[in-house]
Amino acid sequence: MLVDKIVQTKDFITFVDSAKDFCTFLETHQSDNYKTFISDIQKLLIKLYTFGQTLPDFDLPDRDVEETDITDKDIRDLLSFIADRLRDPFYWVVFDPTNHNDTSSVCGDLIDDLGDMYKDIKTFLKDFSDPDDDVKQNALWHLKWSFDNHWNDHCMNAIYAIHYLLKHVD
Template identity: 30%
Template sequence: MESPLKNFAEVARKFCAWAETQPVSTENEVKTAIELLANLSSAILATSNLGFGEDLEGERISDEEWRVTYNRFGFLPFNYYSTFFNPANVGKEEPVIGDLADDLADIYRDLKAGFWLYDRGHVKEAVWEWRQSFQTHWGRHATGALYALHAWSTNESIQL
């Protein structure tokens, strides 16, 4: 059986590879996004916290690389969706606008920073980077995007 860390790295590489390819069709892109986002979230939660390791930070992709990725995700059937910063705060805050391309491009950037460490043998540091950035950043992007894409596909009668 594959270790949870290797499984996460495999799923994360699939997400990054998808982000680096040209879109196929709207329906295929939506299905792929839903599958990868669900698998990423599940896989990172299955990993163990290995501690901090050395004080290293993964190299982040440039703003230009991020913009290319953002534009690539513009192929999806919609870009903006309604969401809340704290959905449990019912009736106490106004909805805000989520940006699907921003969600996916930010996830890509955070995963790539972890791979910069992982591929150089800094496994403990990579796991900390991925888990910490999931908790504080890309986890919200992943769950928001997953919710929006699932709702859209249901409304459009797309079979998942």
């Protein structure tokens, strides 16, 4: 699907708006209240996951394109903000609940989940704002790849963990 066609679809527009809302929420250090923070972030994650699933496959552009690099300092500042908002970021989950040969639980970390998602999504948003169509196409390809192979798991696990955190919030 061509870049100019996808950007006009309702699902893609909703995804981009959700991606911007997610990044802005974390960047502007919104919400000092624990319950409000985890509730708001869960709502944003649900939208990102829902509309991330609608992203079509893309081919890489014909020429090599360099991705934007989110600096370690930017990520450290963001992770610090997230850590300040969470009482206990750790949770337990079975890595692949469909693998009946390995039912061992692993420790998840909401700080890591949100930070990894932020980095992938923010990279997409920066690159997709470039006027060069090849840069946009590359950004779309990497977004779809990173959703399918990386941050969809972080997103789903975070939604699941927050579901239980909200049950126990005082």
